[in-house]
Amino acid sequence: MSKDTLEKFSQEKCLKLFYEMLRIRRFEEKSAELYSAGKIRGFLHLYNGEEAIAVGVMEMLRDEDSFIGTYREHGHALARGVSMKSIMAEMYGKVEGCSRGRGGSMHLYDKEKKFYGGNAIVGGHLPLAVGLGLADKMQNRDVVTACFFGDGAVAEGEFHESLNLAALWKLPVLFVCENNFYAMGTQISREESQVDLCAKASSYNVKSVAVDGMDILSVMEETQKAIDYITKNESPYFLEFQTYRFRAHSMFDAELYRDKKEVEEWKKKGPIVRFKKLLEEQKWLDEAKIKEMEKKIATEIQASIEFAENGHWEPISHLTKDVYCEEM
Template structure:
């Protein structure tokens, strides 16, 4: 079976997506045990977007997303241990236990949230891109948001500004069809979200989000444009979440038949099928990957369980930044 992607790429996609799936499954289990509390949104079913985005970008590129952020954070390089500790609210978490599920963050890894306010990351993502442009780098920003956030006014203001200034930002709408629980068809006359870019003459595309290959190709084209001062791109990546909007959502607004239809094209199974058809890994080697992922998830839970809670004096830290500005005079 011929493919333009290498054996190493497929093995990377498989192990990364499996880690994201198993991490989220464990998160759901721990939430049911009340080890994790508060709001919690799982990425199960959408893993191909994270995998394709990683192979189409470089480490210096920045990611910013909404509250369904666990998988993208891990893909970007934040350790599963730091992510699980954050879910537990522990001091060793990637946001010192203060952010929880919706507010993962790591400047070191170029991951700028995790944002709880719907659509807030759209404007902030353009701001990150403006900073890269100002500094003269060729880095791009991938700004992820959902189909629900596509209805927010900030999207239009940001699109206008991003096109005017030709910012190196790729706006990625992860369209999983239902926002919190209302279908795209019931919220807008524009069913193809990528067409929202037309009003700003912004390049746009619609992509199959259940395919790592399609995601990689679409993001790669947009990234190339951004690096070459071609400005922003809107990508509507059509995907599907297997679970509800959040842990409290029974997802009764969709049929079992629809869910099963999407599970039949599960991105992890599709990538594994390519690996097996090309005989790029033996069954023993695949099982070794499975066991490695299982062990990593178990280790991250143990790490979170054994980590300390934040100290009381941490409560008001990191709320404000105190700086001296000698150039300001009274």
């Protein structure tokens, strides 16, 4: 992360990126509180520490591009512009939620935003991304499907089958690996004989690049290169963003598998603190501006909570609605 790179972007753009990361961070913190208060139930996986990836990639995707993600997807949904109210309502289980309360935290969807879901079978959505890319290619649509997944998914057969298929068929799929070095509680070196994930992707003839995922400017630059490459070469692309999850895997995780010191070290390299420092050095950001942002974010979060609180429970008579599609 350097001033040189920074100068490629405007102050306005950079403040917007900073704001989006902060917005996700505060949303996740509030979600944890609401979980403890019993308002949100089920599993809750927070994105703290990884914000630069969702914000950076979404910044580069075009409206017509699709994306699909994992169960740690609040940040992606927010960065894409899925309304915070509908996300909060979803986590409350209300019918006003973006999946009518049927999905919860792990299964946010928004067709209008071309968001094909939070998916909770690790690796299970990679074939869907391949299919979305295939549909785009067969219908001559000049778009990209971004598929987010973690390092854990790399151990699943679907990762290998999907990269092979996407490369073999030359599909416009951007594989975005958010490598936070832990598959739940299993450190990558304890589950992968080859920890160089780009080596795996490259072996399928997929162009692969490893990137510092804590540096939003690098995330954006490399994502743009990837999109250009996909468009020009009609081929998939693999981005490994190295990052770290600051919080536990889920709300049930006692974090026995990692050292607190390790977490603290990574926090120093966090995407928000680093970008903040750079913007402050550039004199683009100061405490007053941050305060203003915090206030705006707090207001939006509060409004989303009120929206969720005032939302409605879907009538039980609708329970089996939409198991099937009734009309063509």
